[in-house]
Amino acid sequence: MAELILNNVSKHYGNSAAVRQLSLTLPKGEFIALLGPSGCGKTTTLRMLAGFETLTEGEILRDGHCLARPGWQVPTEARNIGMVFQSYALWPHMSVAENVGYPLRHRGIRGQDYQRRVQEALAIVQLESLAERMPQDLSGGQRQRVALARCLVTEPDVVLLDEPLANLDRHLRASMEESFREFHQRTGATLVYVTHDQSEAMSLADHIAVMQQGELVQWATPETLYQHPRTEWIASFIGQGSILQVPAIPAGQQLSGEDLRQLSRGIASGKSALDKNHSDKTTAVLIRPEHIRLHTSDTLLNDLSTDNPLQGRVQRSVFRGERHEIALQLDNGSLLTAYHHQAIAPGSQVLLQVLQGWSLESAA
Numbered sequence: 001m002a003e004l005i006l007n008n009v010s011k012h013y014g015n016s017a018a019v020r021q022l023s024l025t026l027p028k029g030e031f032i033a034l035l036g037p038s039g040c041g042k043t044t045t046l047r048m049l050a051g052f053e054t055l056t057e058g059e060i061l062r063d064g065h066c067l068a069r070p071g072w073q074v075p076t077e078a079r080n081i082g083m084v085f086q087s088y089a090l091w092p093h094m095s096v097a098e099n100v101g102y103p104l105r106h107r108g109i110r111g112q113d114y115q116r117r118v119q120e121a122l123a124i125v126q127l128e129s130l131a132e133r134m135p136q137d138l139s140g141g142q143r144q145r146v147a148l149a150r151c152l153v154t155e156p157d158v159v160l161l162d163e164p165l166a167n168l169d170r171h172l173r174a175s176m177e178e179s180f181r182e183f184h185q186r187t188g189a190t191l192v193y194v195t196h197d198q199s200e201a202m203s204l205a206d207h208i209a210v211m212q213q214g215e216l217v218q219w220a221t222p223e224t225l226y227q228h229p230r231t232e233w234i235a236s237f238i239g240q241g242s243i244l245q246v247p248a249i250p251a252g253q254q255l256s257g258e259d260l261r262q263l264s265r266g267i268a269s270g271k272s273a274l275d276k277n278h279s280d281k282t283t284a285v286l287i288r289p290e291h292i293r294l295h296t297s298d299t300l301l302n303d304l305s306t307d308n309p310l311q312g313r314v315q316r317s318v319f320r321g322e323r324h325e326i327a328l329q330l331d332n333g334s335l336l337t338a339y340h341h342q343a344i345a346p347g348s349q350v351l352l353q354v355l356q357g358w359s360l361e362s363a364a
């Protein structure tokens with residue numbers, strides 16, 4: 001395993017910057033996700049780590065030694081880095097076992113050692129029974145497993161994965177996620193995983209680097225990213241949630257108790273305190289759906305603890321299996337999403353309490 005450091009790394013193509021002054025420490029042995037929308041510079045960052053792209057500015061260090069700087073770099077094959085691409089990149093004329101063994105043959109490994117390592121790599125991805133098949137006779141998921149086994153077989157201490165599940169169906173993605181988790185636990189390699197799918201990043205990574213337009217906008221654990229996103233943009237990109245505008249307060253604060261009672265009173269009084277157009281300075285507050293308690297009028301009568309409820313009208317109620325997702329409009333026009341254990345008919349009036357909120361920096 002290895003620690004990788006990106007120091008002020010930029011990559012320009014002509015006049016446009018794909019990556020801008022990216023500084024990031026990827027701790028040894030961690031599962032790290034690079035997350036962001038299409039075109040934000042994730043793949044370019046991965047390709048610079050792999051040695052497929054040169055740097056325009058900055059440097060990349062591995063365990064204190066320079067791997068790359070403008071005009072000089074350690075070649076890809078000398079980095080002990082494994083890569084898995086979305087496109088699989090398998091050799092069509094080689095069987096599954098030959099594809100997996102290719103990097104070993106390339107290094108001159110033969111005989112029993114070769115056989116054992118190919119078998120072990122196939123076992124990790126549960127493809128022993130398909131060792132003699134050709135890639136064109138495999139499903140997308142099976143091909144991706146071959147690509148993963150081929151990457152594992154050389155026991156790299158850094159593994160770079162570029163949207164490895166993008167072509168797979170939902171079911172297969174879940175089982176491949178499990179394969180990645182097991183692989184990571186088994187090898188202890190530093191894994192850098194590029195994805196634009198926030199739920200994939202959240203479920204796999206120890207730390208997530210969120211990128212936007214070539215820049216790092218937050219580096220945090222999945223829990224912190226979900227609970228305490230830094231900006232409005234990150235909040236809307238990670239998980240579900242609603243943004244309410246409140247009279248200016250400092251960013252980066254958990255709102256509960258009296259803060260929320262004031263917030264509720266502001267809305268309930270109809271002063272449009274939460275309406276951006278009626279206040280010169282406002283702060284965006286993130287409200288996650290699980291932090292809204294809904295009451296139909298019947299349940300409220302039995303709930304004496306209800307404190308400063310707000311009124312809203314149900315716009316939509318969508319069944320999500322384990323719960324219903326309720327889209328609401330408050331009396332002042334603000335929109336909120338909440339969860340509820342049963343469907344509520346569109347047009348119904350409901351009472352709701354906001355239990356928790358998080359104040360954000362304004363949108364970039």
Ligand SMILES: Nc1ncnc2c1ncn2[C@@H]1O[C@H](COP(=O)(O)OP(=O)(O)OP(=O)(O)O)[C@@H](O)[C@H]1O
Pocket residue numbers: 013017018036037038039040041042043044045196
């Ligand atoms: N070889 C290239 N020449 C010119 N521009 C490029 C090149 N490679 C990437 N770019 C540009 O750099 C920016 C970042 O691209 P990159 O592929 O790193 O984004 P990404 O976040 O991985 O996107 P996606 O999720 O769609 O793969 C994009 O605007 C892209 O068009």
